[in-house]
Amino acid sequence: xxxxxxxxxxxxxxxxxxxxxxxxxxxxxxxxxxxxxxxxxxxxxxxxxxxxxxxxxxxxxxxxxxxxxxxxxxxxxxxxxxxxxxxxxxxxxxxxxxxxxxxxxxxxxxxxxxxxxxxxxxxxxxxxxxxxxxxxxxxxxxxxxxxxxxxxxxxxxxxxxxxxxxxxxxxxxxxxxxxxxxxxxxxxxxxxxxx
Ligand code: GTP
Ligand code: MG
Numbered sequence: 001x002x003x004x005x006x007x008x009x010x011x012x013x014x015x016x017x018x019x020x021x022x023x024x025x026x027x028x029x030x031x032x033x034x035x036x037x038x039x040x041x042x043x044x045x046x047x048x049x050x051x052x053x054x055x056x057x058x059x060x061x062x063x064x065x066x067x068x069x070x071x072x073x074x075x076x077x078x079x080x081x082x083x084x085x086x087x088x089x090x091x092x093x094x095x096x097x098x099x100x101x102x103x104x105x106x107x108x109x110x111x112x113x114x115x116x117x118x119x120x121x122x123x124x125x126x127x128x129x130x131x132x133x134x135x136x137x138x139x140x141x142x143x144x145x146x147x148x149x150x151x152x153x154x155x156x157x158x159x160x161x162x163x164x165x166x167x168x169x170x171x172x173x174x175x176x177x178x179x180x181x182x183x184x185x186x187x188x189x190x191x192x193x194x195x
Pocket of ligand 1: 030031032033034035036037038039051052053054055056057058059060076077078079142143144145146176177178179180
């Protein structure tokens with residue numbers, strides 16, 4: 001799946017702009033600044049394919065990346081705080097929710113959680129939306145390089161406990177660091193193994 005060329009396809013600002021749903025896709029959702037775009041770069045081995053930055057609200061469109069001929073990786077705008085005007089943020093939040101509840105070709109949503117912070121109220125809101133839409137989602141802990149080994153169990157316990165209340169949650173949690181490469185091969189294999 002990741003062997004072929006990976007390319008940016010398009011940035012989408014409204015549901016009408018989505019490409020035809022004739023290929024499987026996976027998306028990366030999560031609070032602003034959690035590391036969605038960085039994770040796409042790490043997965044594809046392309047340093048600047050998706051635009052990442054320290055400013056929350058960097059990604060403001062639904063960005064489609066083509067994986068050879070086989071499918072799409074979808075980078076989503078973040079939810080929660082964003083450094084952008086409110087009407088703009090509200091517009092992309094509506095698009096995000098619409099996308100997450102109504103995309104037939106979406107095989108799995110990866111919900112990214114900052115390992116330092118665990119699951120927050122805004123994450124719960126998105127996970128509940130995914131439950132209602134019957135979209136299988138999987139939690140990915142990001143920035144695992146920023147916590148001590150001894151702190152892993154604490155965050156994993158919180159996340160596991162919260163996930164157990166969500167019928168659409170896939171039980172396996174993936175621990176990743178886009179910076180150090182931890183968990184990237186594992187996540188790549190999970191995506192490659194999806195039907
Ligand atoms: P929005 O598009 O604004 O919603 O953000 P995003 O979720 O796409 O986050 P992005 O990938 O832009 O990363 C935000 C910041 O976190 C950047 O400064 C990244 O360099 C940093 N970052 C991302 N992943 C990691 C990681 O695994 N480890 C560390 N230490 N920093 C990371
Ligand atoms: Mg981004």
